[in-house]
Amino acid sequence: MLSYLIRRILLVLPVAFGVSVICFLLVQIAPGDPLTAIMAIDATAEEQAAMRAAYGLDKPLPIQYAIWIGNLVQGDMGKSIATGRPVAAEVFGAVKNSLLLAVSAAVIAFPIGIFLGFLAGYFRDTWIDRAVTALSITGVSVPNYWLGIVLVIIFSVNLSWLPSMGAGPGGSQSWAWDWAHMRHLVLPAVTLAVVPIGIVSRTVRALAGDILSQDFVDALYAKGMSRVDVLRHVARNAAATALSVMGLQLGYLLGGSILIETVFNWPGSGFLLSNAIFQRDLPLLQGTILILALFFVAMNLIVDVVQAAIDPRIQRT
Amino acid sequence: MTKLLEMKNLNVRFKGKRTVHAINDVSLSMEQGETLALLGESGSGKSVTLKTLLGLLPPKRSQIDGSIHVNGVDIMSLRGKALQRYRGGEVSMVFQEPALALDPVYTIGHQIAESVMRHKGVDKANAMSTALDMLDRVRIPSANRRLHNYPHELSGGMRQRVMIALALACRPRLLLADEPTTALDATVQIQILLLLRELQKEFGMGVIFVTHDIGVAVEISERIAVMYAGQIIEEGTTHEIIRDARHPYTQGLLAANLHDVARGDRLSAIPGAPPALEVRPDSCPFAPRCPVAMPDCRADLPPMLAPGDRRRVACLRAAQPIAAE
C-alpha cells in the first residue's frame, strides 16, 4: 500500500508540472494589458512602462515562467494586480470559503443522490426508477445559475426567509457554525447540490443495476441471504466506484461554483476568479486556477488511494 | 421415507421482448443421497431447472407452473424467512463461474461464515472456524491463510473449491451443481469431480449435477437425465444411458463424444441446431434433426415410455431398439 501511495504521488508530479505550464500560458494568451485596470485612467506612457517593470511584465516569457515557478515553489504566487495583496493569501482564503460551500453542497447532494440512485437501481424499470431518472435528468439539465436566481427571488426577496448573499452577517472571516451564519449557506448550497444529486443518483443507479445483475447476487440469495443482506453486499461493491465519483464531484463543485458564487456573492474562489477576470487581474486569475487545479489533482489522488484502500480488486503494489 | 425431490410437470416460461418456453413439462424425482446428472446442450434448460428449485428466477419475467416438493415441503409456497432457511440450508448451489458467483469485495472466509451464521445462528468466531474446517475439507492448502483471501487472489480451481465449501457449509440435503467444472482444466476438473464424489458420500446428500459433457456425467453420477429443448427426453441409471441409450439424441451425444473414434472416420454428427423455444413444442422437438424421424414424430409430442423402473424415454422409436448406424 505504501509503495502504491508513493507511486501514485509521484505520478502526480508531471501532471502538476503540466498544470503549472497551462496556468502560466493562460496569462500569455490573454489579450490586452493586464495593468489597465489599476492604472490611473489617464496615466502617461512612462507611468505605464514603469508600472509594467514593477510587475516584471517587461521580461521575456521563459524568464517570466522561471521566476514565476521559482517564486511559486517558495509559496509566493505574486501579488494581485488589482489589490496588491499576495495572491496566495487571497486564494487560500477564498478556497476555504468555496470548500465550505462545496462540502455543504456535497453533504446535501450525496446522501440524497445515493438514496435515490439505490432506490432506482433496486426498483429498476418501475415507476420509482422512472421518477428518479426524471428527477436526475432534470437535475443535470437545469442551468443552476438560473435556479439560484429563482430561489433568491422566492426565498430571500419574497419570503424573506433566507439571506440572498454573503457568507454570514460578519463576512467569511467570522464564520461560525450557528444559524446566523448557516442561513447564508442554505440557498447557494442547495443550488449547487442540484447537479451532483443528478449525477450521483444516475451513477449509483447504474452501479446498483449492474451489480444486481451480477451472478453473485443470485449466489447470495441461493445461500439464504435476505434482501437486506444482499443490499449490504451491493453497497459494499458499489462503494469504491461511488466514492470516486463523489470525490470527483466534490472537485467539480469546488471548481464549478463560480456561477453560483457570483449569483450569491459568496466570497469563494469562483467569485475571486470572476473578479480576477473582469479586472483582468491575471496573476490572481492564474493563482486561483492553479490552486483549484492542484486541489483537484490532490482530490483525484485521494480518491484513487481511498478507492485502492477499500476495493480489494485494485492492485495496490 | 419421503423422496428428496419430487418435481411434477414443471413449466417455466419467460416473458419479455421474446417469449421463451424454457422448461416444458419436466417431472423429476430423486431419492435421498442420490447423484443425478442433468445432461444437455446449451439452452436446453438445465440452469433454469436449478434456479427454479431455489426460487431464483426473476419473479416479474418468469411464469412457473407445476409443483416441486423437497423433503415433502412444497417449496413453491415458501416465502420470506422460510425461503431463506430453505435456500442454503436445505438446498444449496455451486455455480458455473466461481469468479462471478463470489462477491469480489468480501474475503472468502467472510462469505462462508456469513452463510453459516444465518443458518446455524452461531457467532462470527464460530462461523469462521466452521469456514476454516470447510476449506480444509475441500483440500485447500494452508486454509488458515486462504480464509482471508479475496476471490480474485485465488486460482480458478481454488475458487471452485471455495464455492463447494460455501455450498456445503450448512450441510444441505440437496446440492445443486451447475456445470461446476466447465471452466476448469481437465486436470483440475477431475480433482473437483473426485472431491465432490467424496464429499457426497461423507455428507450423504443428494446432488444434481448439471453438465453438457457425458464423460463428466459418467464420472460423477449414478443416474442421468438428458434434457433437450426444455424437456427431459431420457432418464435412467448411468449404466443404462451409456450402454443402452434409447433416444436418438442421446445416442448422437454419445457418438459425438469421440471416445474411441478412429482418426479420420466421418463423425455421425447430429445436423442442425436446437429449436428456438419461442413457442411451446407441440411435436417432438428433436424431429427436425432426427435421422430416424417418422411422420408421427412431427405430428404430436412423443409419449413417455418407461422401459424399466425409473427409466423413461420420450421417443416413439424407443419401443423398438434402433440399430446403430
Next chain:
Amino acid sequence: QGVLRVGMTAADIPLTTGQTDQGGEGMRFMGYTVYDSLIEWDLTSADKPSVLIPGLATEWSVGEDELTWTFALREGVTFHDGSPLTAEVVVWNLDKLLDSEAEQYDPRQSAQGKSRIPAVASYEAVDDLTLTITTTVPDATLPYQLAWILMSSKANWEAMDKDWEKVAMAPSGTGPWKLETFVPRERAELVPNADYWDETRIPKLDKMVLIPLPEPNARAAALLSGQVDWIEAPAPDTIPAMTGNGFVISSNAYPHNWTWHLSRLEGSPWNDIRVRKAANMAIDRESMMPLLGGLMVPAKGFLPPSSQWFGEPTFDPSYDLEAAKALMTEAGYGPDNRLTVKALISPSGSGQMLPLPMNEYVQQSLAEVWIDVEFMVVEWNQMINLWRAGAADEAVDGANSINFTYFIQDPFTGLIRHLDEGLIAPNGTNWGHYIDPEMQALFEEIKTTFDPEAQTAVLQKTHEKYVNDALFLFVTHDVAPRALSPKVEGFVQAQNWYQNFSSISMAD
C-alpha cells in the same frame, strides 16, 4: 445611531491606505470618509453645485510669481492613531506619490494620485503648519488638483513596519470615520472618529459597513431581503420593485456625463459642424427617460445644466428633427446619401449606465437624420485602452467616435483634458485629436486666472464654446441614484461624486 450597511458597486473594498482606487466610489467610501485632503468639496447642500472649501488647509494663496502657493494647515488635527498633522507629514504624503526614491513611495497610491496633480513641481514644509507648493507653470486649477490628494499618517506607517500592506489592514487618516475591520473583497466596517476636527461632521451612526456587490441584481436582492440598507446604482428596472416596497430612491444631478467623444482627425465626418449639430438635435433625450427609470438628466451641453460653469451657450442641442434634417441636407446628406459612422461602445462598465440600450437608442435616433451607425463593441477595459490610444491608433480601427462617460467635477477633468492639444495621445486623453487655437487660448486663460470668480467666467466661456461648436454628442447625465431603506435618515445628496455620511442616522 444604528448601523448603515451599504452595498457598493465595486468588486472589492477600495484601497484603504490613503489614495484610493476603484474610481469615484473608492474616493466616496474609503477616501473622504477615512481621510481628508488639504482642500475639499462642500458636500452639505443638495441644491447647488459643490464648491471647494478648506479642508486640512485653512487658507491658501499664490505668490506674485503665480507659481508658489502657500498653505496654512489646520491646527490641532490629529490622525486616528493620535499623531498630529504637520506640514512635514503633508510633504511626506506628497513624496509617497511623487518621489519614487522615497522610502514611503507606494506605487499603488502613486498610480492613483500622481496624475491628479500634474502641476506640482516641488513642495516644502516651511514650519509645522505652513507648506509651500510650487507649480511648473502658472496653474490656477491647483486647488482642484489638491482636492484629490488624501493624507495618511506617517506615524502609523512607521508603526506598521513601513509596510503599506500592513497599513492597509489598519490605516490611519484624519477623516470623520475610522476603519475598524476590513475583510478584502467582502466588507469594511467604519466607526465614527469622535475626535474629528469638524464637529458638525462627526458621524451620528454607530457604524457604517461597506459591502462590495458588483452585480446589480445581487445588490437589489440584498436590499430587498434586508441584508443591506443602502445600495449604489440600482438597476433601473428594479426600481419599481424597490419603491413598491417602501424603499427610497435618492438621486441628484452631479458632474457626470454620457457622451460620444468625436474624432476630429482628417476625414472624420464629425469635422462638419452641421453634422455635429444635426446629430445632437436628432436625439429625443426625454424619451430615453423610461429606459433609465427616469434617472437621468437630459444633456444640454457637456456639463450638467446645473453646473456653475454651464454658461449661456447659444446652441440648444434639444430634439428638433426638422432642423436637424435641414442641417444634414445643407451638409449634403439625404435619404439617398446617407452618412455612415463607426462608433466604439462597450457592453458594460462602471458609470456607463446602460450602454447597450442607450447606444441603440442613439443609433435609431441618428438613423432618422440619415446617419447610419455601425458599432464596434469592445470590453470596458479594452475600451479604456482604446480611449488612451486616441482616435488615430490602429486598434481603434477607424472608429469615428467613442462612447465614454466622464467625471467632470473640476476644470481639468471637466474641460481641459478632453480637448487640449497638448494632451493628444500618448500624452493624454484628447481622444479626438482636437486642435483649435481659440480653445487652447481659453484653457490657458483658465490656468492663469487666479481669481475664483473670474476663473468661473472663463470656464463658462469655455463650456459655451463646447456647446456652440457641438464638440461632442451630448446625450445624458447620470443622477447617481441610490436606493435607501426607509430607515435611513438625514442623508443629503450633494451634487458631487462624493457624499457626506456624517449626517445619517438609522431609525429604529
Next chain:
Amino acid sequence: MSVTDTYQPTPDTGGPAQPLIRVTGLQKYFPIRGGILGRTQAKVQAVDGVSFEVKKGETLGIVGESGCGKSTTAKLLIGLVEKDKGEIVFDGHALGERLSLKDLRRGVQMVFQDSYATLNPRLTILDSVAFGAKVQGLDNPEELARKMMDRVGLDPDRFAHRYPHELSGGQRQRVNIARALAMSPRLVVLDEAVSALDKSVEAQVLNLLNDLRAEFGLTYVFISHDLNVVRYISDRILVMYLGEVVEVAPVDSIWQEQAHPYTRSLFSAMPSMDPDNRTKEPPLAGDPPNPINPPSGCRFHTRCRFASAVCKEAVPKLSGLARNGDHMVACHLHDAQSGHPKAGQGVPE
C-alpha cells in the same frame, strides 16, 4: 468454376519433403509493467524455447493446461505476437528474411476460439469473409467469399448480408473458417476452434475441417484441451507445459505410451466413460506454477511424482525415445545420462 479453382494458394516451393513450417527456439516473454515509471517489473514466460515442425498436409495437435502458452504459440506462428527469439521458417523461407509478415499471413491463417469475438459485429458476414482477400489483393474477393461460404455450408444468398449476432455459434465458427480459407492459406492454425461449441455441433465442424483439409491440401495446427478431439483430428500431438514442449509424438504412439509424467497425468485426467471403472485418484494435484517465476530445471518437477534432485537442476532436453525416434520427450527419466536415480527406465507405472 468450382471452389477448388478459386483457391489461390501460394505455390509450393520446397517440395513435399520440406516441412511446411518449422520453428526453432521460439520464445515470448510478456512484460508486466508497473512501478513508478511503468517499467517492466516482471515477465510472463509464456513461450520458452519451443521448437517443432509441421509437415505438409499433416495436422499437429497441441495440448496442455490452461496458460501453458498454446495460444501464444499460435499467435507467434502468424505473427500476431512479436517473438522475442527464435526462428520461423515457412516452406523454407525464414520470416524476416525472404518472407515478409504479410506473405506469412498469406500462407498461414488462424481460427480463434470465441466465434463471436472474432467477428466484427458491424460487418456483414460477406464483408468479414471478403476482407482478407481484399487486403491481400486476390481476384474477385466477394465472389471468392461467397464460394467459400457456400463451401463451409452457409448459403451465401441467405447469410451474406447478416450480422454475426444473428447467427448461431456453429454458424459463426463456419464463418470464421470461411474467412480463414478465403485467403487461400496453406497452413491453418485452429486455436480451440471447436471448444466453445456444443458436442453435436462440434462433430459437424470437425467433419467440415476434415473435408476441407482433403479438398485444399491444408495443413493444420490444431489446439485443444480435449484429448479425444485432438486424437481424432491430429497426426501428431505436441504437449506443452509452462511454455515448454515436454513431448511430441505421433498420435498412436502417444496414445499407447505417454512418455512424460505430465502427459500421463493429462491423459489420466480424461473422463473414463465407463461407469464401472471410474477414476479413483486425481492424476495431478494443485495448479500449475506461476509462469512469471517458473520452477528451475524441469519445470514439472514441483508436481512430478518421480522428481529427484537432478530434475530441479538440469533442464531436460527434448529427444527421441530409444525405441521410437519419432516419439520425442523431454524428461530425465528417459535420458540414461541424466543422473536421475531411475534414468533410462522410462516412467514407472
Next chain:
Amino acid sequence: MALADTTTLPTPEKVEKSKGYWSGVGHRLVRDPLTMFCLAVVAALILSAAFAPYLGLADPYKGSMIARLKPIGAPGYPLGTDEQGRDMLARLIYGGRLTLFIGLMPVVIAFFAGSILGITAGYVGGLTNTIIMRTIDVFFAFPSVLLAIAISGALGAGITNSLVSLTIVFIPPITRVAEAVTSGVRKLDYIDAARATGANAWTVIRVHVIGNVLSPIFVYATSLTSVCMILAAGLSFLGIGVRPPEPEWGLMLNTLRSVIYINPWLSALPGVMIFVTSLCLNLLSDGLRSAMNVRD
C-alpha cells in the same frame, strides 16, 4: 449421412432480409416516444434557428424604447419584448442560433479531434499513447467549468473565444473515452483476425475499429452536448461568452435578470429555453444510448 451435415443448414430464424446495425438503431429509436419527442423538439429548435430569417419574425436587434418590457401575449409581441423593446420571440429563436451553435459546435469539433486522438492513442499504444494520454491527463486536472472559464476569461468575451475554450474543454473527455473504447476493441479477437490477414494498421482502423468505437464515442459526445450548452450559456451569463447585442439565451438571461421584479415570466423565458433544450438533449442522448445498446 455423407456431406449432408456440412452443406446448408436449416436456420431456426425466419428467412427475412437482415437489417444493418444502424437501421436497427433507427428502428428502436422510432419506437421510443420520449426520445422521438425530444428529437422533434431539438430538430424544431435547430430548424427554426437555421431558418429564422424566413419565418417572418421581427428584427431581433431592433428595439423601441416605448415598447420595452411588454408582457407575454401583448398584441404584436407573442412572447413580449425585452428590456430594449426587442421582440422576445424573434430573439429567442435567433438566440437559438448562437446558443445551439456555441453549445453544440465545440462538442462536434471535440468529437472529431478527440476521436482522432483517442483512436490513435488506443490503437497505436506505446509511446504515442503515453504522450497523448499524459497530455490529456493534465487537462483533466482542471474541473471542466473552471477550465472553460479560465480560458474564456483569459481570452476575453466573444463567440470565437467561447468556441475555442469549450472545444478545449471537451476534447480531453472525448479523447479519454475514445482511447478507452479503442484499446478495449483493440484487444478483441476480431482485430487480431483482421491483422492476421496482413492488413495494415490504417485499413484495420478504418474497417474494423472506427465502426465499432465511433458509436460509443458518439453516444458519449451526445451526453456532453447538454453540458456544453449549459456551460456556453453560463459563459455568456457571466459576461465572458457572447457579446451583446447578439441574441443568446445565456446573455438574455443575464440582461433580463433585473426584469425579474417587473415581469418575472419574461425574464424566465431564456432560462426555460436553456432548460428545455438541455433536458431534451439529455433525454435524446439517453434514448440514443439505449437504442445503440445491442444487448437489449
